[in-house]
Amino acid sequence: MVQQDIASYIYQISGQNPFLCMQCGTCTASCTGREAMDFPPRTVMRMLQMGNLAVLDLKSIWVCSTCLICTARCPRGIDIARLMEALRVINLRRGREVLVAEKIPPELLLKVPQMALTSGFRKLSA
């Protein structure tokens, strides 16, 4: 994947155009996971515009809880949650994952609702 292709590759997976972003930061201000991220959603959007492939290695994409508040509030109508999903999907389809069943503490595993396991593995495991 060459540098200038990341935006079009992302578009192919998500149907979303990161160049529409005007860098207002509404997504960052609203984001559930922003304090746990290395770079907030606004910066992720800027990295995509600049073709910065380091965007694929950010912690941010795995901290996203797909709560869709960025999508709901984006004044440019970008479905930012779909862009974040595309960044995860590129990693997951290469076998790069962050949630490994064996590493979940057993005491938590026995208590969490089943839906946490299904959703967590669907979003964060290859």
Next chain:
Amino acid sequence: MKIPYFPGCTLHSRAKGLDSSTRASLAALGVELNELPQWTCCGTVFPLALDNYMGMVAAARILANSSREGGGKLATVCSFCYHVLKRVNHAIKHNEEVRQKLNTYLEENYTGEVQVLHPLEICRQEVGLEVIKEKAANSLKGLKVACYYGCMLVRPAAEMQFDDPENPSIMEEIFSALGAEVVDYPHKTACCGSYQILHDSGLVKQKAQEILGSAASKGAEVMVTSCPLCQFNLDALRESYPELPRIPVVYFTQLLGIALSLPEESLGLQEHYVDARPLLLGRRG
């Protein structure tokens, strides 16, 4: 009135109280929920990658099966199930490629005709607030309730068509009608951190502090939700973090059941970590 019902996997295991209190409170309001004869997990999350049709198959199968039950409706209460079924239904209805691919794979001919209903919508639209008021003993008078919607019920508004995505009010309308004093607090559509409980529980703890703290600062005595994951994240985490505000977090159907004077065993309140029973059980008329 009978409506086909999809409980979802969590309601048959870790959130049995949500299942039993939903069935019992709607039955008391004259709505019989008929569990689908055969169902699987809905998939839990709506796939956001355009080429991920596989992530929609389970929900499409449930919807197609429910269309054979008659009545043209399907009730489901878990916020995640409701979100996935409603969005997959929307995609089948409005996206020809999705419709064709899913039908070909499943050997079905489903076109999105079933109306997916949340019990909150059933309460407001099918039953009506006046009937709920009539059937309740008005025993919630003076109780300060924080209604918590979280993320999956309301967003994205264009597809969910549930309520105002920034300021939903359907739960407030129901509990106000029952005499409760609903508190206005800014975090009712904030996300609890969701499945990050498995990956970054520190994030969930921070969200729980913000959401519970915000409701507590407005004087809330109890918080209501329709999501087993929100309930877990906001409630059970207090076992590990006792410094978090101790407001009981219950399902809205459990509080509705209290107002309807339903028997304790149908409510499942014993499942929660912070016990709501001392606050609520005495209120049953």
